[in-house]
Amino acid sequence: MASLGPKIEHLIEALRCLPGVGPKSAQRMTFHLLERNRDGGERLALALSEALQHVKHCHRCRILSETDLCLRCSDDQRRKDQLCIVEMPSDVLAIEQATHYKGQYFVLSGHLSPLDGIGPDALGIPQLIDLFDQKTIQEVILATNPTVEGEATAHFISQLAQQRNIPVSQLAHGIPLGGELEYVDSGTLSHAFSGRESI
Amino acid sequence: MASLGPKIEHLIEALRCLPGVGPKSAQRMTFHLLERNRDGGERLALALSEALQHVKHCHRCRILSETDLCLRCSDDQRRKDQLCIVEMPSDVLAIEQATHYKGQYFVLSGHLSPLDGIGPDALGIPQLIDLFDQKTIQEVILATNPTVEGEATAHFISQLAQQRNIPVSQLAHGIPLGGELEYVDSGTLSHAFSGRESI
DSSP: OOOOOHHHHHHHHHHTTSTTOOHHHHHHHHHIIIIIOHHHHHHHHHHHHHHHHHOEEOTTTOOEESSSSOTTTTOTTSOSSEEEEESSHHHHHHHHHHOOOOSEEEEOSSOOBGGGTBOTTTTTHHHHHHHHHTTOOOEEEEEOOSSHHHHHHHHHHHHHHHHTTOOEEEOOOSOOTTOOGGGSOHHHHHHHHHTOOOO | OOOOOHHHHHHHHHHTTSTTOOHHHHHHHHHIIIIIOHHHHHHHHHHHHHHHHHOEEOTTTOOEESSSSOTTTTOTTSOSSEEEEESSHHHHHHHHHHOOOOSEEEEOSSOOBGGGTBOTTTTTHHHHHHHHHTSOOOEEEEOOOSSHHHHHHHHHHHHHHHHTTOOEEEOOOSOOTTOOGGGSOHHHHHHHHHTOOOO
16 A cells, blocks of 8 residues: 555544545545645644533533533423433434424433443433433423334333333324335334324 | 534534535534544544644655655655656555556646636646756656546646657556446547557
8 A cells, every 4th residue: 555654644544433434535535635625624623622622411411512501401491391302412403403392302322232232321311210200301202213222212211201100202103204105114104004193 | 403502513514624524424423423432533633633734745746745755756766767647646546556657756736727726836837847857757657537627737748748858658548447338438438449459
């Protein structure tokens, strides 16, 4: 392999920590930054150090936040009696953009995955139980991903909530809008058929 | 748009300077770095600052280099009488990996593009003319991309070399190995047909 010097190769290697970036893309990004966009590179290095230094997790909902309590948790206008539980911070953004939900969130940062050593503690379940025990929450909305692990995590949490007599709901499964019936997978179609709604 | 705080948004914005990264990928990369791979993020920020600070261009061939003369230009084992002219540093790597070429390189860092304000000066043509005038170069190999701009740049440089009686060659055009004739574009096929070689 033709060498370009250790600093360039470190940068190529370091860029591969980004999701979806392989050796070729990392090399292309390195040349782009060093040949054509050094200002952008400076800004990126600065933004990255700043974010890594100052962005922590919200103490209450565990979303990424620069303050101890995130903007949503410290917003008195939001309902305190609804709690929507999601896997990732990006799910919070998606729900905020798509719905009029004005309650609280709780971010698990993953799903139960015993094989990878991810158990209830890593997902902040003890903290979630504390929230349940404060008795302000009247409804738990489970919005985990519709995967095997997401469903298992949702099932686990729903049991915890039901033990404390908190009603639990889950996002509706069914045919996505704009889809064609022919191309919907059979699991979804069977779910949508058995869960048909009267009109 | 749901807000996550200025530092996170700066990072999302800064990541968009990478080629091929749009708003969704930038958001995904940000969450990945902050949630799952802070060590990788630290390494990236450091590698990026280090590279931006220390990586310059080789004084002779204009490739990215940490030293005034790059590894290839300061290698006495390489032939001094051949000069291969390419558009990008990655082209040098590709040629080094694929061929046994052991001569010098010259990196244009682009191609002539008057509409974008890229003229001969931006491509280091004055520096290239100095090299030609030193009379050590006995063969110029043009390896610009086979695009309209690349061919125009090659034509421009070949005239400069021929004015100084330096023989010029260009990478052979034709059917790529492993391709199927049926799927080769007509321009390439016509080129390969008229440039047929006797066996």
